[in-house]
Amino acid sequence: MVAGKMSTPLARVRGLGAARSGTEQFWRQRLTAVANVPLIIAFVFIVVGLLGRNHAAVVQILGSPLVAVVMLLFILSITTHMRIGMQVIIEDYVHDETAKLALLMANTFFSVAVGLASAFAILMLSFKV
Amino acid sequence: MAETKAPVERPLSPHLFIYKPTLTMTMSIVHRVTGASLYFGTLLVAWWLIAAASSPNAYAGVGSFMGSLVGRVILFGYTWALMLHMLGGIRHLIWDTGRGFGPREREWLAVATVVGSISLTVVIWIVGYLFMGGSR
Numbered sequence: 572m573v574a575g576k577m578s579t580p581l582a583r584v585r586g587l588g589a590a591r592s593g594t595e596q597f598w599r600q601r602l603t604a605v606a607n608v609p610l611i612i613a614f615v616f617i618v619v620g621l622l623g624r625n626h627a628a629v630v631q632i633l634g635s636p637l638v639a640v641v642m643l644l645f646i647l648s649i650t651t652h653m654r655i656g657m658q659v660i661i662e663d664y665v666h667d668e669t670a671k672l673a674l675l676m677a678n679t680f681f682s683v684a685v686g687l688a689s690a691f692a693i694l695m696l697s698f699k700v
Numbered sequence: 701m702a703e704t705k706a707p708v709e710r711p712l713s714p715h716l717f718i719y720k721p722t723l724t725m726t727m728s729i730v731h732r733v734t735g736a737s738l739y740f741g742t743l744l745v746a747w748w749l750i751a752a753a754s755s756p757n758a759y760a761g762v763g764s765f766m767g768s769l770v771g772r773v774i775l776f777g778y779t780w781a782l783m784l785h786m787l788g789g790i791r792h793l794i795w796d797t798g799r800g801f802g803p804r805e806r807e808w809l810a811v812a813t814v815v816g817s818i819s820l821t822v823v824i825w826i827v828g829y830l831f832m833g834g835s836r
Contacts, residue, residue: 601796604789611786615779615824623832626756633752646745653739660736685742692749699753 596655603652610645617642633693634700642693650686654678727810731788734781741778779824783817 587593617638621629632638657678665671719725748766751758765771791809794800800809 601793604793608786608790611782615782619824619828619831622828626752626759629752629759633749642749649738649742653735653742656735657739660732685746689742689746689749692746692753695753696749 596658600652600655603648603655606644606648607652610641610648613641614645630696630699634696634698636697639693639697643690646686646689646693650682650689654682657682723810724806727788727813731785731792734785734788737781738778738785741781744774744778776821776825780817780821783820783824784813787813787816787820 617632621632624632633642658675661671661674661678665674748762751762766775791800791813794809800806
């Protein structure tokens, strides 16, 4: 590690430095990437299975416990993954401090809003069944 | 935090554009572009789910948009982006284990990502059309 002689023993043990964070996001991005693979495959199967069906059938299938849980996991995993991914893109290309902060906030707002709206819809479908 | 500012405009080191494009470089860029597209593509997923939860009318609205030519082109692009980013992600996970960096391996992996994503997209759409025909 780069923790030099100027840092306190505690800071050296923590190994976090000025960023005040470590490898959580790196790890979470890989964790959700692994989770995304089976969840995307399941999502594609669900969508293809719903093609051409009428609204009542779609509600019935999307609201069934197994499909709803898979969809909730899918939404949780992809929105977590995409928030970190977009954060990396913003940090790579936006160097103006104010714009960067604003975009990082917007990124979180967007990801959480999309995730929550989708999860809410899935729960609503479940309770309709 | 104090902002660090360069005192004078210094020439930047020559970056990406001095290199001849290679397959692996293109795939790296494509991975990022598809990731960003899928980010906004989640709006379609949310819209679809909310419409399904709202009313038959709202769901029919989504259906007519997705069924239109523009909708189908967007959905086809979404499918391809999803498959490309998924296979590209698996490639990254392989790299995370320290494997697949050799000149032949990385070229092979890049080609496999492209060919695999196109194949999967086509298969999904063929199955999708068969399903639609079957249940109507």
